[in-house]
Amino acid sequence: MKQEFPKGEIKSIQGRSFTIRGDDIDTDRIIPARFLKCVSFAALGEQVFADDRKELKGNHPFDLDHNKGANILIVNDNFGCGSSREHAPQALMRWGIRLIIGESFAEIFFGNCLALGIPCLTATKKEITKLQNLVEEDHTQKWYFKLKELSITNQIETVKLDLEEGAYNMLSTGKWDATSQLLDEEEKIKYTISKLPYLNNFR
């Protein structure tokens, strides 16, 4: 089955959700380094959290049958710290994740997700704990995220979320894929170069 990856404006996401609990989950755990030996991201979806999954012998959230097809991940604090490897968000995306909600995210991971059109939103520890408990009560329930309202709801309970303004604007306008914008400014780039001493013999 060919997967659809995020494109254009990201205004709402709906689907089933599950949790990965724990603070400081680093990108080595999300995708161990041995899987970085590739020249394409295509096969990474199957390898997400490979070592953690092996250890739990089928009982890891990414292996549980009832989580198959879920697309919203609820995590804790400082998720995605460590290595800058985009292989980590790529692996999550290719497994099927389209939205991540947590207490906080490491900066490079956050930016890598944004560059793929995967929003990472935050809420307080208290709200995340509440959300994780709600999610785990019933794996079949559907969750609805609306960017404009900065909230996620199962239509009974609603959790307010936070997102920095820049990322919000990029997602709502579909300009999270920055390449074309960056290429628009050829003249301004040339001007910047002309003012940089180290590219002009320190004149």
Place this chain on the structure above:
Amino acid sequence: MSSGTLYDKVWNFHQVKELPGGSTQLFIGLHLIHEVTSPQAFSALNEKNLGVKFPNLTVATVDHIVPTSNQQRPFSDPLAEEMLATLENNCKTHGIKFHGIGSDSQGVVHVMAPELGLTQPGMTVACGDSHTSTHGAFGAIAFGIGTSQVRDVLASQSLAMNKLKVRRIWVAGELQKGVYAKDLILHIIRHLGVKGGVGFAYEFAGPAIEKLSMEGRMTICNMAIEGGARCGYINPDETTFRYIKGKAHAPKGPEWDKAVSWWKSLASDSKATFDDEIQLDGSSIEPTVTWGITPGQGISIKETIPNPELLPKNEQQIAKDACKYMNLKPDEPIEGKSIDVCFIGSCTNGRLSDLQEASKIVKGHSVATGIRAFVVPGSQKVAKEAKEKGIDKIFLKAGFEWREPGCSMCLAMNPDKLEGRQISASSSNRNFKGRQGSANGRTLLMSPAMVAAAAINGKVTDVRNFLQE
């Protein structure tokens, strides 16, 4: 909001435009690439029918997947060979200078670029590797990026970025004998936490920082990211200029004086405003070792494993996980803990002075029975200079293996790996679960001299015991 800091000044020089989303289009003066995070970026360029805008501002090397026992091509691991060949082809197609296998400037990207004089004050430096913060040691704004951003830099030599806040970390005093830059940065991360720096650039300043060599400064900035700070930097001074002078890409002739005066003007003003300031006493720091599964879980060699119940609430769970994973009990001393493997190398501590300091400890001793100990120079240049000084012989005589340059067991993408539950004393930067190639392998981070002491005694040792002899 910060003003008058080096970060502000360098940022302003490189600002291309405010983007509609509110972020800034930032020009990148030096782009470094390697085999792991670049192939998909080149593929994306091809898919979009784009070229490399300024091939002369991108420089490539190969480091992560390089076998360190024998660099003979083709590599015996076909996947590693494919990654190297892909990078070679991409560089050739796009006219990018590649310091590959066989070149005397191949090495870990954050070791070889400064050696060539590519890294200079006032630049913006980006690389698809989180330890790019290393280059901040020169007074550059340097940060790691993901592969989509590598694509953007190749295509446009710029990135969409948000400006960071600036925290100055002032380290007073002087490091004691047996205490190195590595101990200082582990101490800083321990106290500010692994996410304390999220949203910040760290300016490292103060007498203890100024006294560090460029190599020590690189160790400090290298691990800024382990404290959550995407970039860390040190204001350029005479130590910086002395290091750069005469390097292959350093300004020459009449340009040199002009360069130095521009570089001097970039240092944070005496009246600069910081978003946050922290002061530490460098002279009270002891040799520091991590005991857990994040670089923030460090203690001095004389301390005991913390009792998770007595830690702040938000650190308790990860400390419990760490005790379980590391098989360490609360209140037991870290000194004397048996180890299996000793690794000296990496972009944190694989430079000449690192090997030199470690060799001083090793000289006249032997690696303890049953310990596997090896040294991986950070670059061909480090290897060559170490050999000229006879440092390789000191290690070999003591029973260490002496390897070819690469990232090696810092992240174990090559054949150098821990096995099973082995525990390493490692001069690298990350002690995450599974980091060194075995899913349940364990890592104790420390300075190269401390690794050397551990190799000789077969257990975690206070390096100062060797310095008194």
